[in-house]
Amino acid sequence: xTIPDREAVAVTVGQxxxxxxxxxxxxLRKQGGLDVALVTxxxxxxxxxxxxxxxxxxxxxxxxxxxxEENPAGIRAVVANAGNANAATGQQGMAYAxxxxxxVAEKLGCAPxxxxxxxxxxxxxxxxxxxxxxxxxxxxDAAPDWEAAARAIMTTDTRPKLASVSVExxxxxxxxxxxxxxxxxIAPNMATMLGVIVTDAVxxxxxxxxxxxxxxxxxxxxxxxxxxxxxNDTVLLLANGASEVTLSxxxxxxxxxxxLSQLCIHLAKALVRDGEGAxxxxxxxxxxxxxxxxxQTIANTIARSPLVKTAFYGSDANWxxxxxxxxxxxxxxxxxxxxxxxxxxxxxxxxxxVLYDRGVPHSDEVQAAAIMQSPSICVTVDCxxxxxxxxxxxxxxxxxxxxxxxxxxx
Amino acid sequence: xTIPDREAVAVTVGQxxxxxxxxxxxxLRKQGGLDVALVTxxxxxxxxxxxxxxxxxxxxxxxxxxxxEENPAGIRAVVANAGNANAATGQQGMAYAxxxxxxVAEKLGCAPxxxxxxxxxxxxxxxxxxxxxxxxxxxxDAAPDWEAAARAIMTTDTRPKLASVSVExxxxxxxxxxxxxxxxxIAPNMATMLGVIVTDAVxxxxxxxxxxxxxxxxxxxxxxxxxxxxxNDTVLLLANGASEVTLSxxxxxxxxxxxLSQLCIHLAKALVRDGEGAxxxxxxxxxxxxxxxxxQTIANTIARSPLVKTAFYGSDANWxxxxxxxxxxxxxxxxxxxxxxxxxxxxxxxxxxVLYDRGVPHSDEVQAAAIMQSPSICVTVDCxxxxxxxxxxxxxxxxxxxxxxxxxxx
Numbered sequence: 123x124t125i126p127d128r129e130a131v132a133v134t135v136g137q138x139x140x141x142x143x144x145x146x147x148x149x150l151r152k153q154g155g156l157d158v159a160l161v162t163x164x165x166x167x168x169x170x171x172x173x174x175x176x177x178x179x180x181x182x183x184x185x186x187x188x189x190x191e192e193n194p195a196g197i198r199a200v201v202a203n204a205g206n207a208n209a210a211t212g213q214q215g216m217a218y219a220x221x222x223x224x225x226v227a228e229k230l231g232c233a234p235x236x237x238x239x240x241x242x243x244x245x246x247x248x249x250x251x252x253x254x255x256x257x258x259x260x261x262x263d264a265a266p267d268w269e270a271a272a273r274a275i276m277t278t279d280t281r282p283k284l285a286s287v288s289v290e291x292x293x294x295x296x297x298x299x300x301x302x303x304x305x306x307x308i309a310p311n312m313a314t315m316l317g318v319i320v321t322d323a324v325x326x327x328x329x330x331x332x333x334x335x336x337x338x339x340x341x342x343x344x345x346x347x348x349x350x351x352x353x354n355d356t357v358l359l360l361a362n363g364a365s366e367v368t369l370s371x372x373x374x375x376x377x378x379x380x381x382l383s384q385l386c387i388h389l390a391k392a393l394v395r396d397g398e399g400a401x402x403x404x405x406x407x408x409x410x411x412x413x414x415x416x417x418q419t420i421a422n423t424i425a426r427s428p429l430v431k432t433a434f435y436g437s438d439a440n441w442x443x444x445x446x447x448x449x450x451x452x453x454x455x456x457x458x459x460x461x462x463x464x465x466x467x468x469x470x471x472x473x474x475x476v477l478y479d480r481g482v483p484h485s486d487e488v489q490a491a492a493i494m495q496s497p498s499i500c501v502t503v504d505c506x507x508x509x510x511x512x513x514x515x516x517x518x519x520x521x522x523x524x525x526x527x528x529x530x531x532x
Numbered sequence: 533x534t535i536p537d538r539e540a541v542a543v544t545v546g547q548x549x550x551x552x553x554x555x556x557x558x559x560l561r562k563q564g565g566l567d568v569a570l571v572t573x574x575x576x577x578x579x580x581x582x583x584x585x586x587x588x589x590x591x592x593x594x595x596x597x598x599x600x601e602e603n604p605a606g607i608r609a610v611v612a613n614a615g616n617a618n619a620a621t622g623q624q625g626m627a628y629a630x631x632x633x634x635x636v637a638e639k640l641g642c643a644p645x646x647x648x649x650x651x652x653x654x655x656x657x658x659x660x661x662x663x664x665x666x667x668x669x670x671x672x673d674a675a676p677d678w679e680a681a682a683r684a685i686m687t688t689d690t691r692p693k694l695a696s697v698s699v700e701x702x703x704x705x706x707x708x709x710x711x712x713x714x715x716x717x718i719a720p721n722m723a724t725m726l727g728v729i730v731t732d733a734v735x736x737x738x739x740x741x742x743x744x745x746x747x748x749x750x751x752x753x754x755x756x757x758x759x760x761x762x763x764n765d766t767v768l769l770l771a772n773g774a775s776e777v778t779l780s781x782x783x784x785x786x787x788x789x790x791x792l793s794q795l796c797i798h799l800a801k802a803l804v805r806d807g808e809g810a811x812x813x814x815x816x817x818x819x820x821x822x823x824x825x826x827x828q829t830i831a832n833t834i835a836r837s838p839l840v841k842t843a844f845y846g847s848d849a850n851w852x853x854x855x856x857x858x859x860x861x862x863x864x865x866x867x868x869x870x871x872x873x874x875x876x877x878x879x880x881x882x883x884x885x886v887l888y889d890r891g892v893p894h895s896d897e898v899q900a901a902a903i904m905q906s907p908s909i910c911v912t913v914d915c916x917x918x919x920x921x922x923x924x925x926x927x928x929x930x931x932x933x934x935x936x937x938x939x940x941x942x
Binding site: 209453 | 656
């Protein structure tokens, strides 16, 4: 498990050769504001995608899966809307997703098959197509603006998420840039999250798909807000080749994956930081599990535990709840050989303050509470049985999460 | 899946031949009040138990498992304390659990092996043995009082849970009575829950254990508050035979199990009703799953979803979240053939108000909201693929849950 540094990632997106992004207000959200984003390329792109594993998949998810399979090198645009997830909407919902793509295609002068569609928002209501078309027209009239596009896909997000990274190579430079939205319903595999990533590198469909999957595995699949998995989760990657920089050997591919991973990690952590009601950013490292997959299961179980999450909210170093969650993860562990430690910050370095060490509580409540007051906390749980490791990023469970989700539709 | 009626269950416990229960204040809880309960029998009992499946088991859980295996027909007492779970306390914790039993045994004039021990409260702190012994002495001095015993095991419970049921047979009558505590950390298999059930029927160890397991499977294992599984969950059954009524044939055994199940269901539902911060009692029936086990998995997944639970809290008929949770339960289902309906009350009868029917949203928001305002709601989810069924009882996720658990130790 190698998590690359994120030093080279910028939190803004400038020009990416051949791409254009904009946002507009079509009237799909009750509260108003930007709600339609359009990302286009002046030439066909290689496209790749990773999608929710939820068995209830929204219409645009099913549409994109089909399109990327049939047309992986001819993508021209991604249109995204907030306010309505177009999920659990049956055949009518699929017809609307197709009509959305067709409307964009007509405006751009390409085929409907060249357009991908993203939706986020309430489940189970049919799209207001009039508002959506108005929004699409608005994006075409609007000035290019990646931040506006990032804002237009926000739901309960409180701020837009953007990132970009430049990669220098002997044969030239290329850029990777992306926008994402998250907030609630965030779980591994993946989240109510949408991400659109673009690059002007030259990628084959295989390079794009494999690279996106690898980056996704160590970024968006490592975040937990509430453990609910959405019907719409999608991350798309479009590569238009405008830089003319190819990935011609293993080193090139490795550098691309590293940069893409940096970008995705940056966006993934930004989603957790802006998790619904989140007041704490928690880096959870599980070590000493029987294997990496078991470690991941334990980490996800801890990160989803309401009792652990409310303890974080209360700045309570309640390691007993962490032990209990570890114990019910379904993985063989040895409570008498476990260790739990905490430290402030985002980078566990093995020098945390030990709360529980092989059957013996060690906690000085005052010292522990001081660490727990920090807005960023690392928790290391050593299971004491093997060499499996996993790292997840999560947040606390606060009053605001309840308020946001009890009132979301009203 | 047969859930027996609960018509015969009383919410009080009177005299049960040969048993004595009392509660006292030893000073184990910061907030004061009753914190030690003692249930004794004037003769040896057949004992049975069901225990947490958490791999981190509290010392008293391990002690009771051993005692019931070695001494299943010689149990004389159960001593229980609140305020401290004696979990994750290592060898010292086990020594304290054994010392607690020995202290009670000395007072009663029996062997330490005849005494079972229950603890609930904070994890990871060593017991205050002085306070516990003071409490035990208090219970011996106190007047017999089942309600005091039920109060003495409360943690974040707001009210004591008691129940009793009488069984008439051709050869005489016997009684089954019990106390329980729950509140948070409630999940199937099982809960932060303690239960002590007594009967004056004559049971063999096999009849006691098999009966308890069968009753537990359709009661305490069907409730979800927050999905956290505790380190201490235990339900004990003691049968002292004082009524001299034996279970001498299959009908007798069936009637005993039915009565025991009624009692356990009553107590289990009482735990959900008093779940931490609960404002709604939700009966969730999953039908049409590939098999019963799959149905149970789906029901548990829905019942644990923070988004579903907050929607209940907000009286929001957000069936999309129910669909989404069903979709990520890991069971093959057919979203286009699913149905979701709701009705008020606790008994789903197939005439619920349909929110989603095979790909088509049906919800009249006003009518749906009126049902969701009810303090008791039934949700029926038909998965549309098979004949598997499961029923769970759960509650909503409210602001008070957050307050209770963010502040529990402070």
